[in-house]
Amino acid sequence: MDIFYPLCLKTSWSMYHKHIGEINMGTIYDGLEEIGPHFELSETHKMVRQSVREFAEKEIAPYVKEWDQAHEFHKPILKKMAEQGILGISLPVKYGGGGLDYISLAIACEELERIDTSMRVILSVHNGLCSSTIFQWGNKEQKEKYLPKLATGEVIGTFGLTEPAAGSDPAGIKSRCRKEGDEWVINGEKMWISYTNSSDVFLIFAYEEDVKHKGMRAFIVERAFGGVTTGNIEHKMGVRAGETGWIHLDEVRVPSENLLGEPEEGFKIAMSSLDWGRYTVGAGAVGGAKASLEASVAYANERETFGKKIGQHQFIQGMIADMVADIEAAELLVWKAGWVKNQGKINTRETSLSKWYATNAAVRCADRAIQIHGAYGFCDDYPVARYYRNVRGATIYEGSNEIQKIIQARYALGYFKDKPLRCMPPKYDPEEWMNPDTDKY
Numbered sequence: 389m390d391i392f393y394p395l396c397l398k399t400s401w402s403m404y405h406k407h408i409g410e411i412n413m414g415t416i417y418d419g420l421e422e423i424g425p426h427f428e429l430s431e432t433h434k435m436v437r438q439s440v441r442e443f444a445e446k447e448i449a450p451y452v453k454e455w456d457q458a459h460e461f462h463k464p465i466l467k468k469m470a471e472q473g474i475l476g477i478s479l480p481v482k483y484g485g486g487g488l489d490y491i492s493l494a495i496a497c498e499e500l501e502r503i504d505t506s507m508r509v510i511l512s513v514h515n516g517l518c519s520s521t522i523f524q525w526g527n528k529e530q531k532e533k534y535l536p537k538l539a540t541g542e543v544i545g546t547f548g549l550t551e552p553a554a555g556s557d558p559a560g561i562k563s564r565c566r567k568e569g570d571e572w573v574i575n576g577e578k579m580w581i582s583y584t585n586s587s588d589v590f591l592i593f594a595y596e597e598d599v600k601h602k603g604m605r606a607f608i609v610e611r612a613f614g615g616v617t618t619g620n621i622e623h624k625m626g627v628r629a630g631e632t633g634w635i636h637l638d639e640v641r642v643p644s645e646n647l648l649g650e651p652e653e654g655f656k657i658a659m660s661s662l663d664w665g666r667y668t669v670g671a672g673a674v675g676g677a678k679a680s681l682e683a684s685v686a687y688a689n690e691r692e693t694f695g696k697k698i699g700q701h702q703f704i705q706g707m708i709a710d711m712v713a714d715i716e717a718a719e720l721l722v723w724k725a726g727w728v729k730n731q732g733k734i735n736t737r738e739t740s741l742s743k744w745y746a747t748n749a750a751v752r753c754a755d756r757a758i759q760i761h762g763a764y765g766f767c768d769d770y771p772v773a774r775y776y777r778n779v780r781g782a783t784i785y786e787g788s789n790e791i792q793k794i795i796q797a798r799y800a801l802g803y804f805k806d807k808p809l810r811c812m813p814p815k816y817d818p819e820e821w822m823n824p825d826t827d828k829y
């Protein structure tokens with residue numbers, strides 16, 4: 389088995405691979421799933437938490453203030469995340485991944501954002517929007533060609549849907565593509581895209597025909613195809629230790645085998661990608677909220693006013709209690725969305741709800757953390773100002789929270805119903821995902 393997990397061998401991850409191997413492979417929840425909803429993480433999940441936490445505390449935490457203040461993405465962190473197995477955590481072993489479930493992915497996001505949002509955003513675009521979408525919609529050749537390289541971090545992937553004049557309404561994008569012989573030619577501009585400068589592979593959406601939704605095509609574009617220029621957006625409020633950028637596509641020639649899905653499926657692919665991305669955003673937000681709580685508890689137990697620790701004052705206690713409630717609710721919503729994902733069901737409603745609630749909760753928690761820290765919360769002496777700057781963006785990107793409300797209302801009012809997809813989200817099957825020779829995926 390070892391030869392299939394070379395990246396994980398040096399870490400405690402190999403222990404939980406072993407652990408899964410020793411227990412009944414169908415019982416990742418330790419057998420409790422037969423009883424119904426349960427709220428205990430499996431030993432595997434706990435090991436993921438411990439492993440990613442140790443990694444983030446050692447490799448990111450000591451440096452992140454400096455990176456944030458310098459507005460600098462420290463690119464070598466990608467290699468370290470790859471070596472840790474984080475970049476392919478929830479892809480099957482067959483494709484070079486860790487073979488773990490989607491709750492493990494959520495935990496990894498949570499633990500990374502507990503230290504810094506910029507690091508979780510890597511998982512959102514690379515694992516969530518790019519790799520998972522290729523895994524769901526790619527044909528055999530596309531999966532075999534791209535997933536092992538993505539899972540091991542040999543290449544970095546991102547996703548280009550949003551444009552300067554089309555964010556909330558992606559059906560209104562202006563990028564265009566045309567077929568020329570065996571190639572597609574793409575022209576367009578993408579904006580507010582994470583990690584464009586560091587990426588080698590881009591999922592790009594463009595219209596072939598001016599037919600809303602059905603005229604949109606999805607492509608796997610390699611930087612190496614030529615005609616792809618990228619750059620960073622400067623002076624951001626948050627996520628300063630990460631990249632947020634733009635993509636310029638100028639007569640980019642894409643081989644026809646790099647069309648993802650059937651031609652008319654482009655818009656559905658874009659929407660289902662967001663079911664992956666939003667999930668990681670919501671999960672990360674839980675970690676951001678936890679960081680705010682931890683910093684607040686530490687400060688409340690240290691700072692004194694009126695002759696006692698501020699944690700003894702009821703106004704502070706109220707804010708701490710509100711954070712606890714927000715975090716617990718947000719995490720449960722994320723885990724529920726992860727549970728639906730593990731079943732291989734459409735999870736747009738659950739994922740959108742968890743993203744909406746968790747990102748708002750993270751902003752509320754960071755805001756309270758600043759209030760608890762008083763004037764010290766308003767400067768960089770403590771990390772809570774950075775937490776606030778970082779979590780604020782997630783109420784806007786990957787679908788603003790107003791869009792998430794619209795999605796919830798459409799379901800509740802009966803205006804929108806899920807339709808089965810030709811390529812459903814891949815159901816998590818521990819036995820198959822750990823099997824390097826499986827032909828099921």
Ligand code: CAA
Nearest residue numbers: 547549550556558559580581582656659660736786787791
């Ligand atoms: N999965 C699969 N198919 C879906 C779907 C989903 N989650 N949601 C909708 N569809 C399908 C519908 O079933 C429908 O199919 P039919 O044509 O067969 O009926 C089709 O897609 C059109 O659906 P809608 O009528 O609902 O489409 P709409 O144009 O009204 O869009 C919306 C609705 C939900 C508001 C959508 O526009 C939306 O989510 N907007 C927000 C976009 C967003 O989140 N952008 C952020 C991108 S992140 C980025 O680019 C930055 C980065 O760094 C990565």
